Amino acid sequence: MGGAGSAEGGGDAPSKAVEPAAAARPAATAGADVPAASGSVPAEETVVTGGFTGPPPKPPRRERVPLWAMPVLAILPLWAIGYAGAFGERGTEVSVDPIVVGQSVYLGVGTCAGCHGPAGAGQGAFPAMTDVKATFPNFDDHLAWIRSGSAPVKGQPYGALGRVATGAMPAFPNLTDEQVIAVTCYERIRFGGQDIAELPQCTEDAAIARAGGAAGSGAAASAESH
Numbered sequence: 001m002g003g004a005g006s007a008e009g010g011g012d013a014p015s016k017a018v019e020p021a022a023a024a025r026p027a028a029t030a031g032a033d034v035p036a037a038s039g040s041v042p043a044e045e046t047v048v049t050g051g052f053t054g055p056p057p058k059p060p061r062r063e064r065v066p067l068w069a070m071p072v073l074a075i076l077p078l079w080a081i082g083y084a085g086a087f088g089e090r091g092t093e094v095s096v097d098p099i100v101v102g103q104s105v106y107l108g109v110g111t112c113a114g115c116h117g118p119a120g121a122g123q124g125a126f127p128a129m130t131d132v133k134a135t136f137p138n139f140d141d142h143l144a145w146i147r148s149g150s151a152p153v154k155g156q157p158y159g160a161l162g163r164v165a166t167g168a169m170p171a172f173p174n175l176t177d178e179q180v181i182a183v184t185c186y187e188r189i190r191f192g193g194q195d196i197a198e199l200p201q202c203t204e205d206a207a208i209a210r211a212g213g214a215a216g217s218g219a220a221a222s223a224e225s226h
Ligand code: HEC
Pocket: 106, 110, 111, 112, 113, 114, 115, 116, 125, 126, 127, 128, 129, 131, 132, 135, 142, 145, 146, 150, 151, 159, 163, 164, 165, 166, 167, 168, 169, 170, 172, 183, 184, 187
């Protein structure tokens, strides 16, 4: 009996506990309203905060890949490689010419135009490119100049014209050998007025041979065997 009584009593206890809690809710709401009414918290904000707890949770989006898409997704990378390859071949045909590559280096990645001007006319302390052949009669000296920049000879005369370097030309370690050759060709032929006949290393064939194509190495091998 005593056990049942206490069980009943235990049953009553929670239900009693719920009542005060339920009763406390409006009290708490009323308490929240008080500061809002007193002006310390804008009434609008209280309403908005209440509104944010209201909206129902968005149903989770299911993004399962359908079974039929699996082989399509598996083939996609192969297709992408083939697609890029098609463009790569076309791009090589156009851009291997040292004059074309050189122009893009001069105007773009080499940043040469920023100092020497897009037309090679120079500006202020940055010399025009019209004298490059006189400054560097030797093609390789011109190459070396671009690789090292002018800082190593700051305050000293450089080139055949004996101009004194300010040291303001940077080195270009980011340029590949082929890019340096190409921009040298571009400067000498386009700005310096040198004839490409004097510069066999500036022909498209020479660039292809440097690129080490199968045809180039084959020709070299057959030339050696004869
Ligand atoms: C930040 C500016 C700057 C950039 C960028 C620059 N140069 Fe120069 N360049 C100079 C200066 C300055 C000189 C003259 C030497 C000196 O005062 O140190 C010079 C001299 C030269 C000369 C010798 C010209 C002559 O006849 O006296 C050549 C050739 C040349 N630069 C090529 C290039 C090439 C090619 C590039 C790009 C790959 C390039 N420069 C980028 C500043 C620059």
